[in-house]
Amino acid sequence: MKKSPIILDAPPPEMEFEGFSKRTFHFLHGLKKNNNKEWFEAHRNTYDDDLREPSKHLVGAMSKLLFDEDLPLTADPKKSLFRINRDIRFSKDKSPYKTHIGIVFPMKGMKEDEWTGMYLGFEPEGKNDMKVYVGGGCYMPSAPFLKRIRKKIDTEYIQLEKLVADKSFRKIYPEGITDETGSLKRMPKGYDEGHPASRWLKMKSYTFGTTLTKEDLMSKKLPSIIIAKIKAAMPVMMYFAQS
DSSP: OOOOOOOOOOOOSOOOOOOOOHHHHHHHHHHHHOOSHHHHHHTHHHHIIIIIHHHHHHHHHHHHHHHHTTOOBOOOHHHHBOOSBOOOTTOSOOOOBOSSEEEEEEBTTOOGGGOEEEEEEEEEETTTEEEEEEEEEEOSOOHHHHHHHHHHHHHHHHHHHHHHHOHHHHHHOTTOSBOTTOOOSSOOTTSOTTOTTHHHHTOSOEEEEEEEOHHHHHSTTHHHHHHHHHHHHHHHHHHHHTO
16 A cells, blocks of 8 residues: 655754764763763753753754755654663663663654664763764564565565665665564565575564764764765665555
8 A cells, every 4th residue: 555645844943063072972971880860960961961952953953954855754852862761660770871872863654663764873982982873774663564564575675685785875884784683584474485585574674774983973064974874775765664
């Protein structure tokens, strides 16, 4: 069943993004060493001024660029920014705060259990460095959505292979599409083991990614850097979004 065309909304007023700062990274390294409420409350102003506010400005700048480039992804503080508080109800790790920062840009018109889009993540690494990742795809789709994806791959796998092999895509995402959740050992029900698209049909997630640097995070050009990664991945994301 074909979905209706995606209509892009007008962006909010442009927000100037000046880049994250050394104070941002110092805060995250400090939180990693002192993951408790007392330390966080003592440094809440740093969190607000040097992490939360720049994140909002990044999302605002992304919203403007996505609109200008006619790219059907959402950049909205309510949808793109995660809370820093961890859900510790069912976790053995009772650390109250996340030290891994995630900012998402989901495809427009998709349901929550059909998550397809792009993601920026960064976290402390070593003594003073940051591990930075940008990527996307279709992450842990619900059973009904995964069923639709497999049905499409069953007859349109050659198209998927061409999209993944495209030079523009592989230049930025040299590992192509992977399944970080772990693929099935056997073919899903209804598909033969000898199917030429067995690799794709066994997957439970379809994701791709690459790394950025701490300097990228500090750059005013970060929104444009992310947009370039999105453009290279757009045909692949549309393949899954239109399943």
